[in-house]
Amino acid sequence: MMFFDQPSRRRPDDDQRVMPLINVVFLLLIFFMVAGQLSKTDPVQIDPPLSESDKDPGEHLVQVLIAKDGRLLLRGEEVAFGDLGARLGGALRDGAGKIVHVKADGAVDAAQVIRVLDVLKAAGAEKVKLLTSARQAP
DSSP, X not given: OOOXXXXXXXXXXXXXXXXXXXXXXXXXXXXXXXXXXXXXXXXSOOOOXXXXXXXXXXXXXXXXXXXXXXXXXXXXXXEOGGGHHHHHHHHIIIXXXXXXXEEEOXXXXXXXXXXXXXXXXXXXXXXXXXXXXXXXXX
């Protein structure tokens, strides 16, 4: 009489051991996909100047962006320099308060930033915050 080895069969609980790992990996994937979308990006590329202060400016209710090429954006929409005062006055009356955040590219001429600040003051902005990037420690 001759005995043959039985082919080894996978135990049914091998798949059961892998399922929790697959579930955890899937949940982590979903978490990072959702968490990666929380940061709102500016409509144009802006590299603000560096600052010694690391204080958070708070929520940006009314934000004016000054791009490297001189374009102005109010709440993400491009606006002409001459129309900025009227459009900003409307935005301030919409209940956004009287605080305006200005984010200018570091390469923008300081005279242009001052002209924009003058328009903001004339439009009724009581407080203007110039947004900068925190300086990295060496």
